[in-house]
Amino acid sequence: MIKVTGLSKRYGNYLAVEDVNFEIKKGEIIGFLGPNGAGKSTIMNILTGYLSLTQGKVEIDGFDIAEYPEDAKKRIGYLPEIPPLYIDMKVREYLDFIYDLKKVKFPKKAHIDEILRLVKIDNVQNRLIKNLSKGYRQRVGFAQALIGNPDILILDEPTVGLDPKQIIEIRNLIARLGKNHTIILSSHILSEIQAICKRIIIINRGQLIADDSAENLSKKLSSDRTLVARIECNEKDMLEALSSVKGVAKVTSLGKKEEGTCDFLIEPERDTDIRSAVFDRVVSRGKKLLSLSSNMASLEQVFLRLTEADNDEVRRILGQNEAPTDHKADAETQEV
Amino acid sequence: MLAIFKREFKAYFSTPIGYIVLAAFYFFLGMYFYMIYGYGVPAVHQCIMAMSTVAIFTMPILTMRLMSEDRRQKVDQALLTAPVKITSVILGKFFAAFAVYALAFLPTVIFEIIVASYVSVNILTYLYALLGAMLLGGALIAIGMFISSLTESSVLSAILTLVINILVLYMSNFAEMINISWLSSLMEKAAFVTAFERFGENVFSVVDVVYFLSIIVAFVFLSVRSLEKRRWS
Numbered sequence: 291m292i293k294v295t296g297l298s299k300r301y302g303n304y305l306a307v308e309d310v311n312f313e314i315k316k317g318e319i320i321g322f323l324g325p326n327g328a329g330k331s332t333i334m335n336i337l338t339g340y341l342s343l344t345q346g347k348v349e350i351d352g353f354d355i356a357e358y359p360e361d362a363k364k365r366i367g368y369l370p371e372i373p374p375l376y377i378d379m380k381v382r383e384y385l386d387f388i389y390d391l392k393k394v395k396f397p398k399k400a401h402i403d404e405i406l407r408l409v410k411i412d413n414v415q416n417r418l419i420k421n422l423s424k425g426y427r428q429r430v431g432f433a434q435a436l437i438g439n440p441d442i443l444i445l446d447e448p449t450v451g452l453d454p455k456q457i458i459e460i461r462n463l464i465a466r467l468g469k470n471h472t473i474i475l476s477s478h479i480l481s482e483i484q485a486i487c488k489r490i491i492i493i494n495r496g497q498l499i500a501d502d503s504a505e506n507l508s509k510k511l512s513s514d515r516t517l518v519a520r521i522e523c524n525e526k527d528m529l530e531a532l533s534s535v536k537g538v539a540k541v542t543s544l545g546k547k548e549e550g551t552c553d554f555l556i557e558p559e560r561d562t563d564i565r566s567a568v569f570d571r572v573v574s575r576g577k578k579l580l581s582l583s584s585n586m587a588s589l590e591q592v593f594l595r596l597t598e599a600d601n602d603e604v605r606r607i608l609g610q611n612e613a614p615t616d617h618k619a620d621a622e623t624q625e626v
Numbered sequence: 627m628l629a630i631f632k633r634e635f636k637a638y639f640s641t642p643i644g645y646i647v648l649a650a651f652y653f654f655l656g657m658y659f660y661m662i663y664g665y666g667v668p669a670v671h672q673c674i675m676a677m678s679t680v681a682i683f684t685m686p687i688l689t690m691r692l693m694s695e696d697r698r699q700k701v702d703q704a705l706l707t708a709p710v711k712i713t714s715v716i717l718g719k720f721f722a723a724f725a726v727y728a729l730a731f732l733p734t735v736i737f738e739i740i741v742a743s744y745v746s747v748n749i750l751t752y753l754y755a756l757l758g759a760m761l762l763g764g765a766l767i768a769i770g771m772f773i774s775s776l777t778e779s780s781v782l783s784a785i786l787t788l789v790i791n792i793l794v795l796y797m798s799n800f801a802e803m804i805n806i807s808w809l810s811s812l813m814e815k816a817a818f819v820t821a822f823e824r825f826g827e828n829v830f831s832v833v834d835v836v837y838f839l840s841i842i843v844a845f846v847f848l849s850v851r852s853l854e855k856r857r858w859s
Contacts, residue, residue: 302859360711379637390628393709
């Protein structure tokens with residue numbers, strides 16, 4: 291359905307997208323994941339024909355976007371980061387305009403009515419867009435993308451700035467649309483992408499650094515089994531005691547965070563669960579284990595750190611199924 | 627193109643812009659007609675010829691938001707990702723502004739009917755003047771549209787357009803101040819007002835029609851390029 295080969299985009303001297311390749315089959319729901327400024331929007335803008343490309347090729351259902359822009363664009367519904375709305379128009383009026391603009395062939399009234407119901411804005415159809423809340427505007431943007439019932443939907447951060455209830459609604463909507471559309475969705479929030487997409491493409495600094503199923507990716511990202519323990523004890527003795535636990539690779543003291551206690555960062559050997567062993571050792575020394583938590587505060591943090599690392603490092607991490615090594619930083623974030 | 631035309635034309639009347647422009651024209655047209663009628667010179671074409679000054683000040687208002695607003699509100703993303711050619715987007719906008727401008731001259735039809743019912747008139751004199759006004763307006767709209775496509779700020783667009791309109795219309799007046807003879811004679815000839823005034827002299831001047839039409843085509847083309855260029859930068 292979508293085939294991207296060797297895609298690059300240069301703004302003056304700045305290389306925004308560098309040699310990106312991927313292919314998306316009909317009916318797939320793909321998540322574009324990356325921090326702000328990674329190049330997600332640029333890639334989406336190129337796929338939809340809004341921006342030109344510097345190098346490479348984009349094919350939409352076999353049509354090259356540069357050579358047959360109209361045929362390609364006909365197959366795409368696009369919701370940009372900021373919904374493209376004429377705020378001085380009424381919802382219905384605006385959708386009528388988009389319908390005419392896209393030269394849609396379906397019966398006009400029935401088609402627009404159906405979309406209004408689908409995105410649940412039929413109750414505001416006669417209101418001026420400028421008087422609508424952000425959530426409603428987002429949905430009008432959604433409706434605009436759906437007009438003409440295109441096979442492909444490209445959604446740039448569709449849930450940004452919405453309240454939790456609206457986010458869930460939009461997610462459900464995407465899931466429903468996913469049954470008969472090919473969808474590309476972008477976000478800088480991992481959990482959001484995980485909730486909707488089966489396949490995830492991670493983009494960082496203009497490069498594609500991972501393209502894998504959501505399951506595999508989260509496995510790779512969450513393989514870190516490092517623990518943080520707070521123990522009522524003497525730092526030196528406990529360091530020694532913990533180091534000799536079977537399966538423990540390395541113990542680092544994080545110092546005194548609470549009176550009479552000490553925090554430790556305990557790294558296990560690869561793929562080993564050392565939680566009970568650590569507990570037993572502490573108890574056997576007659577000390578009290580106050581807390582024991584996974585150093586993985588959230589997948590979010592790992593992802594964030596991944597995107598802060600340079601791309602080769604990230605590829606190594608994802609490729610080798612190895613956890614990032616900078617534990618100290620992570621432990622600190624958890625304390626916050 | 628029709629979708630864009632309809633939306634832009636409607637937008638002129640869902641904001642005060644359309645009303646302001648029409649009101650200005652109707653007021654001055656009415657006043658001129660009253661004055662010349664009072665002097666016993668029932669020449670509607672002279673009312674039309676007097677409108678060039680009004681056009682200078684109102685065209686920037688008519689064109690200021692035409693392109694810049696889309697960019698500011700990011701609606702251009704909907705326009706440029708829809709399966710339409712950039713040229714038809716531009717033409718739709720151009721004709722919407724032009725339609726409002728054309729409406730501004732509607733009263734002159736009534737004036738002409740009133741005058742014709744009292745004295746015998748040469749309808750061609752009126753039609754030439756009207757044609758001249760349409761061409762002048764078309765050229766000013768095309769220029770304004772192009773300027774509007776260069777910026778995101780409609781205020782900036784309006785001011786720039788106003789300055790440029792004064793310049794192109796009254797180039798002949800500035801020509802006297804310039805000592806370089808070829809430049810001053812070029813400015814003398816290229817001034818819109820020189821070309822426009824010939825339409826008021828009851829002659830059909832092909833040169834001037836071609837001149838204005840080529841200005842329109844050139845600036846419509848430049849607007850297309852300006853939009854196209856944004857995709858590449």
